[in-house]
Amino acid sequence: MIHPSAKVGQNVTIKEGVIIGENVTIEDDVYIDYGCIIRDNVYIKKGSFIGAKSILGEYIVDFYKDRINKVNPLVIGENALIRTESVIYGNTVIGDNFQSGHKVTIRENIKIGNNVVVGTLSHIQPKCTIGNYVRMSNNCAIGDGSKINDYVWMFPNVVLANDPTPPSDKFLNVTIDSFAIISASSLILPGVHINEDALVGAGAIVTKDVAKETLVVGAPAKEVCSVRKIKNKFTGESVYPWRYTFKRGMPWKESDYDTWIQSVKFQEK
Amino acid sequence: MIHPSAKVGQNVTIKEGVIIGENVTIEDDVYIDYGCIIRDNVYIKKGSFIGAKSILGEYIVDFYKDRINKVNPLVIGENALIRTESVIYGNTVIGDNFQSGHKVTIRENIKIGNNVVVGTLSHIQPKCTIGNYVRMSNNCAIGDGSKINDYVWMFPNVVLANDPTPPSDKFLNVTIDSFAIISASSLILPGVHINEDALVGAGAIVTKDVAKETLVVGAPAKEVCSVRKIKNKFTGESVYPWRYTFKRGMPWKESDYDTWIQSVKFQEK
Amino acid sequence: MIHPSAKVGQNVTIKEGVIIGENVTIEDDVYIDYGCIIRDNVYIKKGSFIGAKSILGEYIVDFYKDRINKVNPLVIGENALIRTESVIYGNTVIGDNFQSGHKVTIRENIKIGNNVVVGTLSHIQPKCTIGNYVRMSNNCAIGDGSKINDYVWMFPNVVLANDPTPPSDKFLNVTIDSFAIISASSLILPGVHINEDALVGAGAIVTKDVAKETLVVGAPAKEVCSVRKIKNKFTGESVYPWRYTFKRGMPWKESDYDTWIQSVKFQEK
Structure with missing residues (x-):
């Protein structure tokens, strides 16, 4: 059931059982798999793949009072793999x-940059801002209003909280600066600021700000050392800041971080 | 595909792809969104909204031996938002x-009171009893037979366990008394009783009973102080017991807890 | 929509809205509930039940470049309950x-033995090997390449990690030996080997190998005692190794472990 107002580009595949609402734009080379629901005012840019039974443009709370869908547009960038x-x-x-795993939930009033990955069953609550090249593994729960900058990594089961005295109406949001790494099953408490290149150890409960390039572990998390002291178990070489030792999927994958950042700076002049 | 035995009220919306089984009652003003499966013997009271692709009246284990659905009725109260x-x-x-997030799982032999909220991806196992005005955030896992009283709050990733010597066949259930608060990512071990107005800190592992109005934190959780000593970070004022400082969505939202409870007691006379 | 190449056995039920791709074999007495997607090259053995809206033979990453499904067969054994x-x-x-809860995700290049149970919302990542009679509760996240031997139990929210210096390209896999028990909300760090009959306490963060028949608890997990010292809270009797005290669903359920293992050894001669 495709609403007649839909604008559908060239070479678009729409499989059986797809519902497409009013004022939807589907650019060229998009593929919408079986049983998706694309509600009103969704814009899907070229080359994107929408996995089976996904729901895009889901109702926000203003729908439920009168069951009339208000104009709340969703934009999915080019070459998404959802x-x-x-x-x-x-x-x-x-x-x-953008790439997602299965069964992710991304709420309203969220801005997600380019080249972001969100793992299976992860859940991003309203009003979050997520930079470019953020990688979030499965089962992460990102509390309302969190601010995650570029090149942040989050591993399975990370929780970002936001209510310092639950239940309350005044939230303190978590901020994570660029290149920081949040290891599996760690919990970041409301209002915590994790600075650039910091590393939060697995299972940590982070109750206060983490300084730049600092490793914290434990519950409550305590400073251990500079991330520069951490060695790779296989090679014995330094690992962090990771931008100098890891390049898979990164914009510097063809050369190295220093060469790439110099070229970026040169282009910006 | 709607079974002819279905009783459907006035002003009911049933969207495309919905399956409705035998002996289903749908009262007035119900909205059933795309692709839901309403199995046999489900009763949906007036004004309820059933979100797309939900499955109500799911088979319990007695179905699988002979693939014949036995009579296991499900009742959804008025004005649900699932x-x-x-x-x-x-x-x-x-x-x-009742309100739920996305992708919740609620098993058989459960009794849930009025005005309950269950967050996205939360999972309530069989034989639980859940009171009125219970608020459960996303990704909570409530073990078999847990007893959660009125006005309890549970934040993301809370787990209530039930097997003291896994694997076994003899469970010890968790009990949480009214107005208690279980903060994010905490784990409550089998048989623990959390008393009224207690506060379990984020990431705690609670191995023994928690006294009334007591804050516990850590792993294993230890008593810190009375909840009355906790101050709001913004205002410096006392926060707990929270019923005196928080009213959003509560029955005392129009006045305050004391005024409301007096009027309730007056009416009960 | 059933592709004409499908081979469908006797007494097969295929409910409304099911999609069946190319080269699918469905043996006798299989039941495929509403709205399932069975992609190409899936083989479902006799007596299996495929729950509503499940997706079998899901695309692996090689699909997305040219949107042509390569031959990546999935085999589901006899009498599955998915x-x-x-x-x-x-x-x-x-x-x-095999039995699963709702909404499980099982990725590619995985081998799962007989009589395995995987709970609701659990997620098994690629290249894992899972033995026979493994029981995994809800919300477990099993990292790439984990090796789980026969009769292992894992309780809710267990995470097996795999990257010792995230982000990296060189993983260290977790190995769990037979009869080990991993309690709720515990986290097993990369490369850890948990030996036979070990018991990991609830909420533990396991950073190093766990010896045979050993109880570890805490974060980081520390040895407490032999599992043989743990008593049942109701009876005061020893509980572990659990194969001598628990038989529900086990191959020795008709007698006891010793009798059964003797008969197995006798048959093997």
Whole structure:
């Protein structure tokens, strides 16, 4: 059931059982797999793949009073790969080359940059800002209003909290600066600021700010050392800041971080 | 595909791809979104909204031997708002004004009171009893037979366990008394009783009973102080017991807890 | 929509809205509930039940470049009971009598033995090997390449990690030996080897190998005692190794472990 107002580009595949609402734009080379629901005012840019049974432009709370869908547009950037049964709300903008696992939930009033990955069953609550090249593994729960800068990594089961005296109406948001790494099953408490290149150890409960390039572990998390002291178990070489030792999927993958950042700076002049 | 035995009230919306089984009652003003499966013997009270692709009256284990659905009724109270892809089993009763996030799982032999909220991806196992005005955030896992009283709050990733010597066949259930608060990512061990107005800190592992109005933190959780000593970070004022400082969505929202409870007691006379 | 190449056995039920791709074999007495997607090259053995809206033979990453499905067969053994909305990838083999909860995700290049149970919302990442009679509760996240031997139990929210210096390209896999028990909300760090009959306490963070028949608890987990010292809270009797005290669903359920293992050894001669 495709609403006649839909604008559908060239070479678009729409499989059986797809519902497409009013004022939807689907650019060229998009593939919408079986049973998706694309609600009103969704814009899907070229080359994107929408996994089976996904729901895009999901109703925000203003729908439920009168069951009339208000205008809450969702934009999905170019070349997205959204896996099955993902739910993405209206009033959200996702950049190019987005990838998701299965069954992710992305709420309203969220801005996601380019080249972001969100793992299976992860859940991003309203009003979050997520930079470019952020990688979030499975089962992460990102509390309302979190601010995650570029090149942040989050591993399975990370929780970002936001209510310092639950239940309350005044939230303190978590901020994570660029290149920081949040290891598996760690919990970041409301209002915590994790600075650039910091590393939060697995299972840590982070109750206060983490300084730049600092490793914290434990519950409550305590400073251990500079991340520069951590060695790779296989090679014995330094690992962090990781931008100098890891390049898979990164914009410096063809050379190295220093060469790439110099070229970026040169282009910016 | 709607079974002819279905009783459907006035002003009911049933979207495309919905399956409705035998002996289903749908009261007035119910909205059933795309692709839901309403199995046999489900009763949906007036004004409820059933999110897309939800499954109500799901088979309990007695179905699988002969693939014949036994009579295991599910009742959904008035004005429910059940978000997409939720699964609710037969032999369960849910009160009025229930709200769920996406992809919740609610098993059989559960009794849920009025005005309860269950967050995205939360999972309530069989034989639980959940009071009125209980608020459960996303990704909570509530073990079999847990007893959660009125006005309890549970934040993301809370786990209530039930097997003291796993694997075994003899469970010890968790009990949480009214107005208690279980903060994010905490784990409550089998048989623990958390008393009224207690506060479990984020990431705590609670191995023994928690006294009334007591804050516990850590792993294993230890008593810190009375909850009355906790101050709001913004205002410096006392926060707990929270019923005196928080009213959003509560029955005392129009006045305050004391005024409301007096009026309730007056009416009860 | 059933592709004409499908081979469908006797007494097969295929409910409304099911999609069946090319080169699919469905043996006798299989039941495929509403809205399932069975992609190409899936083989479902006799007596299996596929829960509503499940997706079998899900695309692996090689699909997305040209949107042509390569040959990545999935085999589901006899008498499976797969609950709703589960996603199982191609290039995976699952043994007989498999049971899953709802919304499980099982990725590619996985080998699962017979009589395995995987709970609701659990997620098994690629290249894992899982033995026979493994029981995994809800919300477990099993990292790439984990090796789980026979009769292992894992309780809710267990995470097996795999990257010792995240982000990296060189993983260290977790190995769990037979009869070990991993309690709720525990986290096993990369490369850890948990030996036979060990018991990991609830909420533990396991940073190094755990010796045979040893109880570890805490974060980081520390040795407490032999599992043989743990008593049942109700009876005061020894509980572990659990194969001598628990038999529900086990191959020795009709007698006891010793009698059964003797008969197995006798048959093997």
